Amino acid sequence: MSSVTFNHVTKRFGATTAVDSLDLEVLDGEFMVLLGPSGCGKSTALRMIAGLDEVTEGEIRIGDDVVNDVAPQHRDVSMVFQSYALYPHMTVRKNIESPLTTRAAGNLGSDERAERVRSAAAMLDLEPYLDRKPGALSGGQRQRVALARAIVRRPRVFLMDEPLSNLDAKLRTQTRLELVEMWRRLGTTFIYVTHDQVEAMTMGSRIAVIAEGRLQQVGPPQEVYDRPANTFVAAFIGSPPMNMLEGKVMGPGEIETAAGPLQLGTPASATLPVAVGDAVTVGIRPEHLHLGGAGLGGTVVNVEMLGHERHVIVSVGEAIWTIRDAATDVDLSPGSEVTLGVDAQRVHLFSADDGRRLER
């Protein structure tokens, strides 16, 4: 078990900066999710911990050790790759045993190795498949072999690079649960890279949101959801995404938008660092809007039925908003005009200049 610390870590590939001055501390025993769109540098950050990519500037520590110049096999980390990266010519048993057979594992006896393989295989329900080769397994089984190979050496840190993205939706949900259970049982630090915000929200003890190589926000899932640090995080986390609209501060608690005036209530807006006339971006989550009520107006574009609720897609000003609506029985046809009620306490405000959250 160990913490992992990024200290001003930068990674450049030629002229491209993949990771830009990253400061992040992953606590001992934590399930940290690195979340961001593809190409944001999250995988590069993970690969730098593993030692597969070199650090251009700054330092990475695992526990108290600076590992910048430590070879991958001596960092005592395990990694699960997106493609699983199993050895196709070896049986499942040999695959799982593989990290134990090298000198880096400390010359274990064959009994000890067999016992460790057995317990890892048991934990992941792989015992019936030990003598098969990966080619004879399903995607989910291969994924579990990759996990078994990772846990068998009992590393200080587990690294996972989008391990669920090759699984179908049902298996992904199931494996999500299994991974969290595995983490609780092992008590080891997990660092998990994904572009899927649902995975991040459901699995992480904390989420680090990364965009364009820079850290946007770190925090527990609920905090990141409730208090997104900027418009990027606000739009990236949550499904359907947060609704956004440009506006202008007209007075205490009053914002003028293209879709009408928005009243935030005086106590909240009194503390805002904005002046009358400032341009702001208004953000409202789909569940904090309801049909009817006074304030904003829009035109229904489409209605998506989900069974337990429906998503009403409304054109508001120049934006397209989504409203989560529990009343699935009230008829709504595209083209009809609706008014939108807003839960004023749950409105997010961001600076129109740099997208930063204006604290409420």
Place this chain on the structure above:
Amino acid sequence: MTAVAGPTATAGRGSGRRVREAIAAYLLLAPSFVVFALFFFWPLWGLIHNALHQKNIQGTAEKWVGSKQLVDTLTGEEFRQGLGVNVKFLVLTVPIGVVLGVLLAMSAHRRLRGIKIFQTIFSSTVASSVAVSAVVFLTIVNPEIGIFRDVGWLSFDRPFSALTAVSLSSIWRNLGLTFVIVLAGLQAVPDEVVEASLLDGYGPVRRFFRITIPLISPTLLFLAVVLTVDAFQAYAQMELLTGGGPAGGTETILFKITRLLQPKDVGEGSSMALGLFVITGLVAAAQFGVLNRRVHYGD
């Protein structure tokens, strides 16, 4: 009535379409079939015919001799000698050729600036013919001006050193092909598998033998078979470098066959060709059979 007629009519149309599709398929296959018939089956038939007949000196008449000529030739001293040269040549060229190709490809399989230049140089012999490479090699071992003129084990004066010299020229000539094929095999090994082995603590030597070699084993098998067939068909380099000498020490079977083109000899030459054909096929099949068990073909 209509209910019964419906499916029958559909089935009728279906089989009609199948016939039309079959005709189209055979039409599309026809050109390659013609080429095969003209350049493979017809000559093979001629070969069998000639092996079973004996022509007179002018080649104006022939008589049936049955399998006697075939058996006499294939058990005769000439054929055995030629086969011996072929086998020695094979042993000298194939293992070393594969190993060198792997080493060269490993050294060029890196992400380095300018590595493409080396890859191009290493693969350049693919583009040169046997004749060209033989002539180039000849200048290297030329007794007057060659840089290898004093190297005893490459001398054309003794049978074995002459064969060694010819083998060296063949290894060098085939190296481009071997290099290109092994390099392609190496590039098909997934990066993540190599990285996983790195994290598992495999050192370079262990990674090479436990991961790389098994993963490129289909490529290596293919190469071994191609180079073996090539070694059985060796002729041009002997013709150009040694003329089969000294004392017949570099006379491969194919070389001997090219010396049997007189009408009265055609029967014997055809018998040798038939023998070579069967032996090459058997050896290649044996390689597939034996090595295949150790080859891993992905999933």
